[in-house]
Amino acid sequence: MHRRRRTVLLLSAAIAAAAPLLTACGNDAHPGAAAVVGGERITVSQLENRVNAVRAAQRAASTDETQYQQVVAQSSALTRNTLNGMVLEKVLDQALDDAGVTVTRKDVQKYRSDLEKNAGGAEALEMAYLQRYNVAPEQLEESLRSDVEVQELSTALGADLNTPEGGTVFWQALSDASKKLDVDLNPRYGSWGVDQSGRVGLVDAKTPWLREVTRTGTQETA
Numbered sequence: 001m002h003r004r005r006r007t008v009l010l011l012s013a014a015i016a017a018a019a020p021l022l023t024a025c026g027n028d029a030h031p032g033a034a035a036v037v038g039g040e041r042i043t044v045s046q047l048e049n050r051v052n053a054v055r056a057a058q059r060a061a062s063t064d065e066t067q068y069q070q071v072v073a074q075s076s077a078l079t080r081n082t083l084n085g086m087v088l089e090k091v092l093d094q095a096l097d098d099a100g101v102t103v104t105r106k107d108v109q110k111y112r113s114d115l116e117k118n119a120g121g122a123e124a125l126e127m128a129y130l131q132r133y134n135v136a137p138e139q140l141e142e143s144l145r146s147d148v149e150v151q152e153l154s155t156a157l158g159a160d161l162n163t164p165e166g167g168t169v170f171w172q173a174l175s176d177a178s179k180k181l182d183v184d185l186n187p188r189y190g191s192w193g194v195d196q197s198g199r200v201g202l203v204d205a206k207t208p209w210l211r212e213v214t215r216t217g218t219q220e221t222a
Helices: 044-061 065-074 078-099 105-119 122-133 137-157 164-181
Strands: 008-010 018-021 033-037 040-043 192-195 200-202 211-213
Touching: 033 044, 033 078, 040 044, 040 078, 044 065, 044 078, 044 122, 044 137, 078 137, 078 164, 078 200, 105 122, 105 137, 122 137, 137 164, 164 192, 164 200
Parallel strands: none
Antiparallel strands: 008 211, 018 192, 033 040, 192 200
């Protein structure tokens, strides 16, 4: 895939040993909500719709039921990981606003066009994101926007995510934004917090789109 794609690696690996929680949640206070971020609800229905879209795409891409069940088993934490990503999308938006950074539709379209050319077409790119990041085709535009936003935010912060120092700066910006938004997570999905390394997220969840941005490009690693 295009070398710019190679500049984007999974940055939000499983967040273990969570430190102080940013919020307590309130299942009863927000019925029907998977999370409330900055006073805005992410409903259980919205979460389920995203998950169902991924499952439908995975089924369509599978050659038979056995292969589909294998894919499901490999992405068994899809619901929690998806919610983690949905919350972090909003946290990232806040961090961008705090940094005075704007990402335009034109920026995202150019990024997508470059990726499609080097992936071998639109369908190949959609399949790559589905297989690697559990992103359904209809969710791809949002995911690519987040890719661009991560790159632009890290640049604005002067944070080289190839370095521990750069990572610290980047995650501190997201931590500050998360606190400002007062993330209120439905406890059925787990706890929202900051781990010992300063990374923000749903404990033990992985984010399909939040990836490490480097200046020169690196090879993806497992």
